[in-house]
Amino acid sequence: MKILVCVKQVPHKDARLEISSDETWIQDESIKFEINAYDTYALEEALRIKDAGEAEVVILSIGPDRAIQALRTALGMGADRAILVWDDALAGTDSLGIAKALAAVAKAEQPDLILTGLMADDTNYSLTPPMLAELTQLPHVTAVVKETQQNGDIVAERELEGGALEVVKLPRPCLLSIQTGMNDVRYASLKGIMQAKKKPLETKSLADLGLQASDVAPKVTLEKIFLPPRGKGAEIVEGSIDEIATQVVTKIKELGLL
Amino acid sequence: MAFESLDFYRIDDELSDEERMARDSVREFVDKEFLPRVVEHVRQDGSFPLELVPKMAELGLFGANLTGYGCAGMNNVAYGLIMQELERGDSGLRSFASVQGALCMYPIWSFGSDAQKQRWLPAMAKGEAIGCFGLTEPDFGSNPAGMRTRAERRGDTWILNGTKRWITNGSIADVALVWARTEDGFGGFLVEKGAPGLEAPDMKGKFSLRASITSELYLQDTPVPEANRLPGVEDMRGPLACLTQARYGIAWGAIGAAMACFDEARRYAMDRIVFDRPLASLQIPQQKLAWMATEITKAQLLALRLGRIKDEGKLHHAMVSMAKMNNVDIGLQIARTARDMLGANGILDDYASMRHMLNLETVRTYEGTHDIHSLILGQELTGFSAFS
Ligand SMILES: Cc1cc2nc3c(=O)[nH]c(=O)nc-3n(C[C@H](O)[C@H](O)[C@H](O)COP(=O)(O)OP(=O)(O)OC[C@H]3O[C@@H](n4cnc5c(N)ncnc54)[C@H](O)[C@@H]3O)c2cc1C
Numbered sequence: 245m246k247i248l249v250c251v252k253q254v255p256h257k258d259a260r261l262e263i264s265s266d267e268t269w270i271q272d273e274s275i276k277f278e279i280n281a282y283d284t285y286a287l288e289e290a291l292r293i294k295d296a297g298e299a300e301v302v303i304l305s306i307g308p309d310r311a312i313q314a315l316r317t318a319l320g321m322g323a324d325r326a327i328l329v330w331d332d333a334l335a336g337t338d339s340l341g342i343a344k345a346l347a348a349v350a351k352a353e354q355p356d357l358i359l360t361g362l363m364a365d366d367t368n369y370s371l372t373p374p375m376l377a378e379l380t381q382l383p384h385v386t387a388v389v390k391e392t393q394q395n396g397d398i399v400a401e402r403e404l405e406g407g408a409l410e411v412v413k414l415p416r417p418c419l420l421s422i423q424t425g426m427n428d429v430r431y432a433s434l435k436g437i438m439q440a441k442k443k444p445l446e447t448k449s450l451a452d453l454g455l456q457a458s459d460v461a462p463k464v465t466l467e468k469i470f471l472p473p474r475g476k477g478a479e480i481v482e483g484s485i486d487e488i489a490t491q492v493v494t495k496i497k498e499l500g501l502l
Numbered sequence: 503m504a505f506e507s508l509d510f511y512r513i514d515d516e517l518s519d520e521e522r523m524a525r526d527s528v529r530e531f532v533d534k535e536f537l538p539r540v541v542e543h544v545r546q547d548g549s550f551p552l553e554l555v556p557k558m559a560e561l562g563l564f565g566a567n568l569t570g571y572g573c574a575g576m577n578n579v580a581y582g583l584i585m586q587e588l589e590r591g592d593s594g595l596r597s598f599a600s601v602q603g604a605l606c607m608y609p610i611w612s613f614g615s616d617a618q619k620q621r622w623l624p625a626m627a628k629g630e631a632i633g634c635f636g637l638t639e640p641d642f643g644s645n646p647a648g649m650r651t652r653a654e655r656r657g658d659t660w661i662l663n664g665t666k667r668w669i670t671n672g673s674i675a676d677v678a679l680v681w682a683r684t685e686d687g688f689g690g691f692l693v694e695k696g697a698p699g700l701e702a703p704d705m706k707g708k709f710s711l712r713a714s715i716t717s718e719l720y721l722q723d724t725p726v727p728e729a730n731r732l733p734g735v736e737d738m739r740g741p742l743a744c745l746t747q748a749r750y751g752i753a754w755g756a757i758g759a760a761m762a763c764f765d766e767a768r769r770y771a772m773d774r775i776v777f778d779r780p781l782a783s784l785q786i787p788q789q790k791l792a793w794m795a796t797e798i799t800k801a802q803l804l805a806l807r808l809g810r811i812k813d814e815g816k817l818h819h820a821m822v823s824m825a826k827m828n829n830v831d832i833g834l835q836i837a838r839t840a841r842d843m844l845g846a847n848g849i850l851d852d853y854a855s856m857r858h859m860l861n862l863e864t865v866r867t868y869e870g871t872h873d874i875h876s877l878i879l880g881q882e883l884t885g886f887s888a889f890s
Contacts, residue, residue: 258504316519320527432527434562434574434584437520 245299247290248355249323250346250376251283253307253314254366267468279314282361286422288429289391290359291322300324304349306334306342312445319440320432326443331450333457341460343375348453350380357398358419362387373421384419385412389426504533505590508761510799513806517579524566524576525583531561532591540592541851543713547706550598550715552674559629563588563599565607571623573607579809582754586805589755590762593861594714596755601670602626604748606633606679609690612743613734618692622677634675636666636693636719637741643668644874645889646681647738651721653682653689653731660684660731662691662699662724668868672717673702679732680721681741690732690740699724710864746819749869750812753825754805756833756865757798759858763833763840764794766855770844781843790839797832804828820882827875834862 255261256276264271279287290301303318303326305311315326329345350358358380363370370386377384389409390401402410403423432440450456481491496502507529514522539551558564562574567581576584589596607626610618625631642648651664662682672678678693678700693700699722704715732740768791771782781787808825811817837859841848848856866872874889881887 258506313519313522317523317526320523431531431561432523433560434524434527434566434576434580435572437523437527438574438576440523441520 245293245297245357246302246353246355247293247299247357247359248302248304248350248353249283249287249290249318250358250360250372251287251303251305251314251318252280252361252364252366253277253305253311254280254364257281257365263469263471267470268466269469277310277314279317280361280364280366282363282365282422282424284361284429285424285426286359286361286420287318287321287323288427289422290357291430292427293357293393294322302327302353302355304329304346304353306330306345308335315445316437316440317432319443319445320437321430322436324443326445328445328447329449329453330447331457331460333450333460336462336465337460338462338464339369339371340375340464341462343372343379344460345450345453345455346372346376347379348455349448350376352453354417356416358382358417360419360421362421362423370421373419377419380419382417382419383414384421385414386421387423388420389423391420391426505529505762506765508764508795508798509802510795511803513799513802516806517583520576521580521583524580525587527561528563528584528587529590531557532587532595536591536595540595540713540857543594544592544851544857545712547708547712548704548715550594550671550713555629555632558599559627562627563603564627564629565603565611565623568603568607568611568623571611571619572627573623577809578750578812579806582751582805582809585751586754586758586761588758590758592713592857593755593759593865594711596751596758597670597711597714600748600751600755601635602629602633604751605635605744606677608747609679609732609735609740609744610692613690613732613740615729615733617729618732622692625676631676632671632674634669634671634678634717634719635744636669636672636678636680638666638668640665640667644871646741647688649681649683649688651680651682653684653691653726655685655728658728660689660691660726660728662693662721662726664721666719666721668705669702669717669719671715672719673704674715675702678702678719680719687737688735688740690735691726692730692732693721693724693726694730697724697726710860712860742819745869746817746822749822749826750808750817752865752869753808753822753829756826756829756862757801757805759862759865760794760798760801760829760833760836763837763855763858764791764798766853767791767794767840767843770847770853774845787843790843794836794839797836801825801829801832818882820878823870823875823878823882826869827872827879830862830865831872834859834866837862 256278259275261270293299294301301323303315303323306329360373385400387403388400389403392399397413397415399413481488543549565573566576569575585596588599610622637646639649653660653662676695680691680693701720702717704717771787774781804825837855840855841859877888
């Protein structure tokens, strides 16, 4: 079985972020990056399938050179090989552009299973996984919290609102986008890190995938990012703990929220 | 809030991918698994979260710079960064890995017979066997060559008699590497748990290194087969080679403790309001932070260069003395300064600085005291030995 895991390198959760001078992204020259948390659960799930039987785990990422670090970490955790796609034309692309590039690799690799994170910690769109599934014409489900293999099918549990779960079944090949907390993600062991440098890591351009810059030209363009202005009308409640609690409850009742 | 490491001189740029990844992996382990547990062990005098040993082994923390036998075979800079991250957690955590890897596995790996290597190294790398290092005695610390413990040969068996003190992991060890005087010099003996006449009571009442087990070893007519003597050791060069390994790790470890204290003090100073303004906006706290950051940066450069020299095989033991002496010294001063900046809160175990400060008192003493390393350097620089 071949499992393709799509990972994105995102700013480290503890990085101090500042908006760039052109106000269309953050200053990312000297901050730390890490693998998108959602994707680490997808990777762990793939490694568990591999540990339980036979599987080749291939990591796929789109990103500049620095994303090699994310791929090496994934290889250190136990993935077998990695593919990095980059092209200057991908720098300003949208979810569909990313999905097209991923789909080109997926079509060439023909995996039995594609795992992705549910969304990316930095852009929060959740669009790429369903788009990738559509472009590769694979059945897919989102927000998977549990997955088992059943004679070539996959039985997946999905999270619904209010804590309810639903169980769905779909044939392989298919795509699952994974919710956080699905499993206990392993650390890259020191031995794994040493082995990682011997594992294959390919880099590909758009041309290598048979795509042109126009194929990934964005339909949705990022105009501006900003921090919302500080809200007015905040009320500071003072006093002892009991007094504060009483005032807060009174206020909530006044607002008819309780 | 997660730890922010100080890297003022972009030393990260000097590291390879493997070196950075090894550090980050251990950093995550310490944050997620060790730090939430440490206070409970500090409150109980002399205990260690032994439940973490299998995870530490899985990560590859035991003998990480050794090759073969299930060890990771990392270079010395990666190994140093691992020690740094462990000691950022607690000196007791780093001590556990140092004793297992540098003081026990390393001598077996360097001076042991094939049978000894096969028997112990894979098990120790997996954390299934724990080792300890018995050199110090009640009356001989800085001058181990004065040791009284002796081994007498009777045919194929050696009979050991003596007392070792201050032995990290002594009471939980499956194998104690005991150094003893022999007829023609000194020998290293692998004394197995349960050997007749071996007792290992724990030492209590420590103010320092409380999240670590410290024991005595009593050996009374303890028989040790010749097969358990390290064949490659005849004199004090054996134990001293182990100490050079462990001291190298400490030179890095102390930076970890210092970075933890600096991070804590800086954050605290940003949040703490005194006289209607953040502590961090005042001149004296800023001067303290600036001094800490400068000393940490100097220590980082010292350690990195030392590691590169070690990897090139050009290490001289006096170079290690300089780094151990300096880095522990500034680590301790930084911990004291951080504790001070935290005011009364600094004496609570909610904060790490005082724990590091107390730990570093041990680190200043063991593996060659601060003074002894000055004398080693002094001897190297002048040719005169000032020891006696
Ligand atoms: C928590 C802990 C764990 C330890 N773990 C281990 C272990 O696992 N295995 C092990 O073998 N040992 C261990 N040790 C022992 C440690 O290595 C010794 O304590 C250390 O070598 C110092 O010896 P000492 O305590 O006898 O001090 P001493 O040698 O008595 O020194 C006392 C003071 O005299 C100074 N001094 C000594 N000689 C000279 C000199 N010639 N000139 C000038 N000043 C001098 C010293 O610098 C020091 O300030 C541990 C110690 C501690 C506290």
